[in-house]
Every structure is written in C-alpha cells, then in structure tokens.
Amino acid sequence: MSPWAIVTRREVLVRLTDKAFIIGTLIFMALLLGVTGWAAYQDSGVDHYEVASTPADRAMVASLEANAPEVDGSVRVSAVAVADASAARAALADGRVDAWLHRRGDGWELLTQSETKTSLFDATQQVVRGAVVAANARAAGTTAEAIQRGATVTSRLVEGNVDRENLGRAAGMIFAFVFYLSSLMFGVQLAGSVxxxxxxxxVEIIASAIPVRHLLAGKIIGNTLVAMLQVVVYIAVGLVGLSFTSYGTYVPELTGPVVWFFAFFLAGFVALASLWAVAGALASRMEDLQATTTPLTLMVMVMFFGSLLFQGTARVIASFAPPFSAVLMPIRIVEQDASAWEALIALTLLLAFTLVTILVGERLYRRSLLQSGGRVGLRAAWSAPE
Amino acid sequence: MLEVRNLTRRFGDVTAVDDATFSVPGGVMTGFVGGNGAGKTTTMRMIMGVLGITAGRVGWDGREITTADRRRFGYMPEERGLYPKQRVIDQLAYLGRLKGMDAGAARRTVMDHLERFGLAERAKDRVQELSLGNQQRVQITAAVMADPAALILDEPFSGLDPAAVDAMADLLRDHTARGVPVLFSSHQLDLVERLCDRLVVLKGGRVLAEGTAADLQSRGPRLVRLVLDGDAGWVRDRPGVRVADLDRTTVVFEPADADAADAVLRDALHRGRVEAFAPVIPSLNDVYLEMTK
Structure with missing residues (x-):
C-alpha cells in the first residue's frame, strides 16, 4: 500500500468513527426526511366530506359521491341520507355531516355550518354543473359535449412551468447549502487535524517516514471521500424523499443536474481542502487556527451568500468564475438556466483553479508544516527554505 | 555509523548549530548532552531531515544520507504526543505501516512491545487515557518497532521513574546489541554517565567534546589525593607539584609527572603513616560544568 493510501485509510476510518460526525450526519438526514415527508403528507392528504341529502336530491349527491374524486383527487364524498330539511340542519349543527347539498330556487346550494369548504365547493360546483348541463342538453335534444364543443380553455407556459421552477430554486438552495456545510465542516476539521x-x-515522525506530499494527499483524498459519501447519502435521501411528494415526477429529470453537482462539488471541495490544509500548517497551536482559517471561512461564506444574492449578468459571470462556479453553476443547471457547454467551460475553469490551489497548497503546506513556534506568515511559508 | 560533519543551521541571524562534527558509531549508545538552547533538538531534526540544513552534511555508512536511509531510522521528537483520541494499537500499527511494515507484522510487533512494558491490556485505550509515563512508553515503541537502522531519540527519559528508565535502557541495549547506532539527548548527566558508552557535549551550537566518559574525565588536570595521619602542609614545598586543595591532613595536588607524584609518596611514607593515596576522578558532572563554564 502506498503511503498516501495508508494515510487516506486512517483519515476515512477516523472520520467515519467520529461520534460528532455520525450524529451530525444522522441529524441532517432526519431533517431531510422530515421536510420531504411532511411535503409528501401534505400532498397525499385526502379530505373526506360527509354530505347530507334529502330524498328529493339523492341522485345529485350520489353523483357527487361518484364523481368528486375525478374532479379533485384529494376530495372524497360520502352521501348521508337524511329525512328532510330540518334533519339536515340538525345533522349539520351537531357535526354529523360537513355539508348539505340541496336544490334552492333556480339552482343548488351547498350549506355548511360555519366555514366554507373550498375544495368541496369547487368539486360540487363542477359535478353539479356537469349534471345540469347534461340534463339541459338532453332536454334540448343535443348532448353536453355538443354544447361545450370548442369552449375548452387550457393553460400553457411559454417557459418551463411553475412547479419545475420552484423545484429548481429549492434544489439550487439545497446544493449551495450542502456545499457550504460540507466544505466548512470538513475544512475546519482538516485544518484542525493538521x-x-x-x-x-x-508530524515529525510521519515526515521522517514518508514524503510530506503523501501525507497531504492522503488527508485531502480521505476527507474528500468521506465528504462525497456524505453528500451522496444526503442527495439520495433527498431524492427518495422527493419521489414521495407531488414533485416525484421530476426526480428522473434531476439526475443530470445532480451528476453535475457532484462534479462541481468534487472539484470545488478539493480546491478548498488543500487551502484548509495550508491554514492548518500555518498554525502551530490550536489557538492560532482561528486566525489562519478566517480568510477561508469568509471565502466559503461569500461563495454561499453570493450564490443566493447574485442576480442577472453578475450571476452568469460568477457562475464561470472559480471558486464561485463550484456553487453557482450547478444551481444554474438545476434551474435550467445553463446549457451543457456552459457547464463544461465552468468545470474546466474550476478544475484548472483546483490544480493551481493544489500546487500552491502543496508548496505552502510542505514549507510550513515543520516550522514550529508561532504562526507562519504566508509570505514566509512561500519563500521558506525546505 | 552516523556521521555529522560541519553541520550548521541558522534561523535568521541566530546560529542554532554551528559547524558541529561528531560520530554516532553502531552498537553503542551515544549521549547527547548540553544545556537548554545548546542545539541538541535542532541537530537531531536536521539528522532526521525534518529541518533543512544550512551547511554541512550528514553521512550514513560512509556516504551522504538519503531519504530512504532516514525512513529506516527510529525517531522520537521532543515535546511529543501522539494522536490523543486514537487507540494505542491503531496508531502504532498506523505508524508501523507508514514505515513500510505490513498490517499484521505491525500489530504483532506493537503487541510484543506493549507486553514488554506491561501495557498489553491498555492496547485498546485511547492515548489520552494513559499516564504520561505510559504515553512515553508508547512513543518509544513507535520509534523502535520497525527494526530501525538507527535510533535518534530526543529526551527519551524525561519524566520517567527509575524503573521505567531501566526498562527503556534495556530496550535500547537490545538495539545496540544488534549493532544499531543510538543517539539520545538528555540533560540528566548521571543518567548519561550510567547508560552511555560515548558522549557528545554541545554548547551554544558547537561541539565541545566527544568521546567515552573516561576520555572526557581524563581531559582535565590529573589530580592526586593524599591523606596522612599528620599535617600535610609540607607538600606545598615539594618541587614539581601544584597544590589544588589543602585541608590539614588531606591534600589534593597536581604533579608535573608520575615521578613527582612518586617522590611525594616516598616522602610521605618516610614522614609517617599514609591513609590514602589515589588519583582523583572528577564526576562527569564536574567535567561538564568545567567544560561548559
């Protein structure tokens, strides 16, 4: 086994057996499941209504019972037979029924006790209208279809659709948040372990046993593996949860953007990881860490809030500019705002940036790692003799 | 044989190690002594390659030392600690694997050493749960576990009780017995005197002396102590003699040569009874203090 692989193995094992890490991951997964589960529960909620009918109106209420689910999937109606109007009012008053549908004047009335049941009212209105129009048509010697021919109005959006846009926006926020959380959490941990x-x-024992380059590579690869694993689990849980909601039909469509997100996450995470390792190497004691990691913490925060706040042209430009592109381009992809070639250009630029940070980071890490006694300045680290 | 030749390290304007030259032969323990800031740690770090060398070189088996050579060395840094939260067995096995051992061999060797130190049942404890003395045993295990070609140990005995010192000294002797050079630093001269075959004395980054304890002790003036049953003041007037100390019946003098000393003894026997007549061997501590004054 190569030295870097031995270091990688230790980093992964230490991280995976760390209680704080396990608990944090479980909490976030529970949160994801909670949010999607609640949404699914909201979507799947079916409202049951008991609707009273006097003998004269039985046919119409029976028709409502039969047809309401077709009109609105979340409405179920059970017909409750009552003897007369006063029995119907009594049943309403003591809550045995939710509504009383009866003929009134020239039309129909849905009587409810104290609140309007909108979904029941809409369903009732459609069912009654359909039945009455059909009856009128028959009386006039034609059919309902003939009367309504050419009167259908459908709606269509010129661009995308509202659900898809909302989903894109939400997925984009989740992408940004997951990147922010992961790079900050793993970054601080990485700097701390250095x-x-x-x-x-x-480190002196290790540095005399293996090249420092291998130690750095093992730490970055190990942390990246665990971070990717965590993100894959998050995204999988999120997608499975989503498939149970009314947005479930979009899950296959999200696969592409999710793959792009992984690619950008990987490149962005590695770029930052080598810088976090440098921040750790510049410090000599835990107390120095605050000072050496502040620039990185700020950068990650700017990346996160920038992804939410940038608008218009600035947003498009930032989505190509590393390191912002690591967060912004996947968001634009999932929002269907960027095409594949844009994503490829941004990814290429980001990979080039990552390569530079690795090379710069490796030099700074190597030259500051074995310097003890206080914080090492960036300039001093860069020009230090080996 | 490890050879340090004209080794120099400067930090800015400060010269921490100044043209140091000495050898650490195989099969013996070499003590590295000197006060705080004498440059012991800096020298050891340069030998181990964890600190850059300003000038000079380190030789191994008659040639320039390489990274591959150093990888086979056992090293115990100063102010050390291991991963506090990792289990003893896991991190020693990890360090063994970094030294090129396979996983099974690393674990076996670690357990052998822990048993030797009576720590076998603590193998699954986290390092931070061990006492400082036990942590030190774990650290020395890290240095010696991979059958090192040389041992470079920075203050390996600091903070150990006498029994632990003996156990660790025995362990080190096992390694010198198979021909390994051992260099260890210490500021406890009595310990160095007891354990070491050779010494290197460092002061202000310069090597003041190198050799066996007897070599060092014989570097000072050769003094003779004479105890008589009567007053010894007459010794002052003998030719070829410088009196260093006189206390009524006891005199310590430096003879110009062996004949001058013999003449004093003959005279003393002539004058009365001689209680004692012996060379004065200075303690290493006195030699060291004299040398580093």
Whole structure:
C-alpha cells in the first residue's frame, strides 16, 4: 500500500468513527426526511366530506359521491341520507355531516355550518354543473359535449412551468447549502487535524517516514471521500424523499443536474481542502487556527451568500468564475438556466483553479508544516527554505 | 555509523548549530548532552531531515544520507504526543505501516512491545487515557518497532521513574546489541554517565567534546589525593607539584609527572603513616560544568 493510501485509510476510518460526525450526519438526514415527508403528507392528504341529502336530491349527491374524486383527487364524498330539511340542519349543527347539498330556487346550494369548504365547493360546483348541463342538453335534444364543443380553455407556459421552477430554486438552495456545510465542516476539521499533528510533533515522525506530499494527499483524498459519501447519502435521501411528494415526477429529470453537482462539488471541495490544509500548517497551536482559517471561512461564506444574492449578468459571470462556479453553476443547471457547454467551460475553469490551489497548497503546506513556534506568515511559508 | 560533519543551521541571524562534527558509531549508545538552547533538538531534526540544513552534511555508512536511509531510522521528537483520541494499537500499527511494515507484522510487533512494558491490556485505550509515563512508553515503541537502522531519540527519559528508565535502557541495549547506532539527548548527566558508552557535549551550537566518559574525565588536570595521619602542609614545598586543595591532613595536588607524584609518596611514607593515596576522578558532572563554564 502506498503511503498516501495508508494515510487516506486512517483519515476515512477516523472520520467515519467520529461520534460528532455520525450524529451530525444522522441529524441532517432526519431533517431531510422530515421536510420531504411532511411535503409528501401534505400532498397525499385526502379530505373526506360527509354530505347530507334529502330524498328529493339523492341522485345529485350520489353523483357527487361518484364523481368528486375525478374532479379533485384529494376530495372524497360520502352521501348521508337524511329525512328532510330540518334533519339536515340538525345533522349539520351537531357535526354529523360537513355539508348539505340541496336544490334552492333556480339552482343548488351547498350549506355548511360555519366555514366554507373550498375544495368541496369547487368539486360540487363542477359535478353539479356537469349534471345540469347534461340534463339541459338532453332536454334540448343535443348532448353536453355538443354544447361545450370548442369552449375548452387550457393553460400553457411559454417557459418551463411553475412547479419545475420552484423545484429548481429549492434544489439550487439545497446544493449551495450542502456545499457550504460540507466544505466548512470538513475544512475546519482538516485544518484542525493538521495542526493537531503539528502540535503533537507526530508530524515529525510521519515526515521522517514518508514524503510530506503523501501525507497531504492522503488527508485531502480521505476527507474528500468521506465528504462525497456524505453528500451522496444526503442527495439520495433527498431524492427518495422527493419521489414521495407531488414533485416525484421530476426526480428522473434531476439526475443530470445532480451528476453535475457532484462534479462541481468534487472539484470545488478539493480546491478548498488543500487551502484548509495550508491554514492548518500555518498554525502551530490550536489557538492560532482561528486566525489562519478566517480568510477561508469568509471565502466559503461569500461563495454561499453570493450564490443566493447574485442576480442577472453578475450571476452568469460568477457562475464561470472559480471558486464561485463550484456553487453557482450547478444551481444554474438545476434551474435550467445553463446549457451543457456552459457547464463544461465552468468545470474546466474550476478544475484548472483546483490544480493551481493544489500546487500552491502543496508548496505552502510542505514549507510550513515543520516550522514550529508561532504562526507562519504566508509570505514566509512561500519563500521558506525546505 | 552516523556521521555529522560541519553541520550548521541558522534561523535568521541566530546560529542554532554551528559547524558541529561528531560520530554516532553502531552498537553503542551515544549521549547527547548540553544545556537548554545548546542545539541538541535542532541537530537531531536536521539528522532526521525534518529541518533543512544550512551547511554541512550528514553521512550514513560512509556516504551522504538519503531519504530512504532516514525512513529506516527510529525517531522520537521532543515535546511529543501522539494522536490523543486514537487507540494505542491503531496508531502504532498506523505508524508501523507508514514505515513500510505490513498490517499484521505491525500489530504483532506493537503487541510484543506493549507486553514488554506491561501495557498489553491498555492496547485498546485511547492515548489520552494513559499516564504520561505510559504515553512515553508508547512513543518509544513507535520509534523502535520497525527494526530501525538507527535510533535518534530526543529526551527519551524525561519524566520517567527509575524503573521505567531501566526498562527503556534495556530496550535500547537490545538495539545496540544488534549493532544499531543510538543517539539520545538528555540533560540528566548521571543518567548519561550510567547508560552511555560515548558522549557528545554541545554548547551554544558547537561541539565541545566527544568521546567515552573516561576520555572526557581524563581531559582535565590529573589530580592526586593524599591523606596522612599528620599535617600535610609540607607538600606545598615539594618541587614539581601544584597544590589544588589543602585541608590539614588531606591534600589534593597536581604533579608535573608520575615521578613527582612518586617522590611525594616516598616522602610521605618516610614522614609517617599514609591513609590514602589515589588519583582523583572528577564526576562527569564536574567535567561538564568545567567544560561548559
């Protein structure tokens, strides 16, 4: 096994057995399941209505019972037979029925006790209108279809559709948030583990046993693997949860954007990880870490809030500019605002940026890792003799 | 054999190690002594390649040392600690694997060493749960576990009780017995005197002396102590003699040569009874203090 692979293995095992990490992951998964589960429950909610009918109106209420689910999937109607109008009012008053549908004057009335049941009213209106129009048509010697021919109005959007846009916006926010959370959490951990090794001088034992480059590679690869695993689990849980909601039909359509998100996440995460490792190497003690990691913390925050706040042209430009592109381009993709070639250009630029941060990071890490006694300045680290 | 030749390290305007030259031969323990800031740690870090060398070189088996050579060395840094939250067995096995051992061999060797130190049942404990002395045993295990070609140990005995010092010294002797050079730093001279075959004395980054304890002790003036049953003041007037100390019946003097000393003894026997006549061997501590004054 190569030295870097041994280091990678340790990083992965340490992280996966870390209680705080396990608990944090479970909490976030529970949160995801909770949100999608609640949405699914909201969507699948079916309202049952008991509707009273006097003998004269039985046929219409029976028709309502039969046809209401067709009109509105979330409405179920049960007909409740009552003897007369006063029995119907009594049943309404003591809550045995939700409504009383009866003929009134020239038309029909849906009487409810104290609140308007909108979904029941809409369903009733459609069913009654259909039945009455059919009856009138028959009386006039024609059919309902003949009367209504050419009168249908359908709606269509010039661009996309509202549900898809809302979903895109929500998915984009989740992408940005997951990146923000992961890179910050793993970044701080990575910087902490580097300074822990420095402070304990174990780095001197390791550096005399293997090239420092291997130690850095193992740490970055190990943390990236665990972060990717965590994100894959999050996204999978999110997509499975989503499939149970009314947005479930869009899940196959999200596969492409999710794959792009993984690609951008990977490149962006690795770029930042090598910088977090440098932040750890510049410190000599845990107490220095605050100072050496602040620029990175700020950068990650700017990346996150920038992805939410940038608008118009600025947003398009930022979606190509590393490191912002790591967050913004996947958002534009899932919002169907960017095409594949735009994504490819942004990814290429981001990969180039990642390569630069790895090369710069490796030099700074190598030259500051074994310097003890206080914080190492960036300039000093860059020009330090090896 | 490890050879340090004209090794120099500067930090800005400060010269921490100044043209140091000494050898660490195989099969013996070499003590590295010197006060705080003498440059011991800096020298050891340069030998191990974890600190850059300003000038000079480190030789191994008659040639320039390489990274591959150093990888086979066992090293125990100063102010050390291991991963506090990782289990003893896991992190020692990890360090063993980084040294090129396979996983099974690393675990076996670790358990052998832990048993030797009576720590076998603590193998699954986290390092931070061990006492400082036990942590030190774990650290020395990390240094010696991979059958090192040389041992570079920075203050390996600090903070250990006498029994632990003996156990660790025995362990180190096992390694010198198979011909390995061992260099360890210490500021406890009595310990160095007891354990070491050779010494290197460092002060202000410069090597003041190198050799066996007897070599060092014989570098000072050769003094003779004479105890008589009467007053010893007459010794002052003998030719070829410089009196260093006189306390009524006891005199410590430096003879110009062996004949001058013999003449004093003959005279003393002539004058009365001689209680004692012996060379004065200075303690290593006195030699060191004299040398680093």
């Amino acid at each position: 300074v822990e090794e420095k402070q304990n001088r174990i």
